[in-house]
Amino acid sequence: MTETRFQSATVLLYDPEPSMRQNTRSALLNIGFGEVIACADGREFVERAERGDFDLIVAETAGEKADIHHVIRDIRRHRLGKDPFINVVLSLWNTAPDIVGDVMNAGADDLITRPMSRTQISTRILRLISARKPFIVTADYIGPDRRLVTRSSPTKPMLIVPNSLRAKVENRPELAATPEAVRLAMTVVNERKISIYAEQLMRLSSAVILLSGSRDSFGDRADVVVAMRERNKSLIESVAGTEFTHIVSLCDALESLLLRIEKATTKLDDKDRDLLSQIPYAIHKGCSELHLSAGLAFDIREISNRVRDTQKNSGAESGAENAKNSALFA
Template identity: 35%
Template sequence: MAQDPENLARVVLFDPIRQNLRTTRYALYELGFREIDTFSALGEVRERVEAADVDLLVMEPEDDPKVFSLVRDIRHSRIGRNPFSVIFLTCWTRDPQNIRQALESGADDLIARPFSTRFLDERVAAAIERRKRFVVTSDYIGPDRRSGPRPGAADPRYLNAPNTLKAAAKGDWEALEATYQHIKTVQEDVAKERVQRLSVRIAADLEISNPSSPSAEISVIKQARELERLAERVGPETASIAKALTKSLTDGEAGAPGKRWRVARELAHGVCVSSGHGDSSASEEIDRLVGKLREKQDSVAKDGGLEKQKGLHSAA
């Protein structure tokens, strides 16, 4: 990427080791970036993202796995104004767990240290000109890294993520402002898509899970609260039904767990329909997912494989 004195991109760097911060900052400066904030405390990064727009984040998660949660919070619009900021994570070791968490968090790229300025230039150029399209599922927003469709999985929602880094790095104020306006529209579409997918998943979970299981109850309530948060962006009717869904699950005076779950399942269906998913298509999607989850449950029970349990909800 050619150096540009008009580079408007706002960059945030995080690394507990200050020498790494200096090295990365120098490399980015050489590439033309000028507005670079460096932090060695993750809480300060979160505050910075909340306070002002960020076009590029470069973070080291090896000594602080909370970085992965921060990436997910950004992607899911829980903090900040730009859930589509370009995010690079760095690593010193090829730890499989760190790699998996980095990819699942929604980061754009995982860069092995030490890296040269030239290599970083290539990764930045790729993020600007050849950024992967994003995929939206019930619990993931980020680059699509799949080699092909997953058997039995619902068709994901694809989108070309608004890329403020592209406009900012080229010093194009007009394009940058237009991109931020586009982000608002895409966020609304993403929220609607996630409401539909998450409500289908909750309805399926309520169908196949045991109401008397504390772990199942905790899981469903957690999903319901996330659904309630997302539904606020879709509309008052959807938000009202989602709120009633959460209440039906948490109100201990509303009857036995089995009864409360039956009510909650109907409300989850109602959330899906009110958000724009037709009544028949919502029912078909719920039934399809219930069938897939039952098949996986039977497979896990038959084989006794713990690893298979990890993918129980991949169909959503």
């Protein structure tokens, strides 16, 4: 059944199999989408995802020349495309646990096993509008929270992200993925990652010290040092260009220390033990302000209302353009 409220929304569809692609495209047009761009070639799909303004991606994961789950992961990390929070539905034939795990860890909103019916497609899309799962951020994942039970005090703070599809279908411009909303949302995502990396450096440094007591543990110590260097590198990348760039000098000092420890075949001396405790602690303390903001759940409606109230109290104009560009995150 065609619904006119979907008319302004656009879809990017990828499926290398002609008949399946046509069936899915027909189903999406039948729902009421005004434009469905269908791609048979993986390279074209990536190019359109990079340049286009879409509200929904529906993609088959079985293409031989396109690692779709890698593409979606790059979108979520804002390495590809304009909207890292675009709604994504993936389909697959192969339901082997490792395949399903790779697809889910890419950050898609939903996963449909083939063959899929038009009713399934419609049901899943309507769910993205009415009950899209909040996002979580970990060291290696950005995407919807897939936990079956959401705890009252989640250890992984949740984000209610921009939803351009819902914004158009329900005519709610304050939910749109405007450039400003995306920028602010990604700032919070980045702050959460910085917080995570700083915490992990503290824990890993303790592990390195514990594994320095005997020669038998030096191999394991080297493995932990490698992991610690990777997290330190990620932290440097995350703080670049932010107000926390002063942390980079500490990270550089930590890298020099870790390189020396990685090559060592002896126990750590007292000086290196102290440095291995003190430098991650200093990094963690330097990022402490982030732990307050990144440790909360963020709701687009609450923050948008707060912004509008602030504008009203300060005498700022609050027309339609202001509502459209309301900040998602504080």
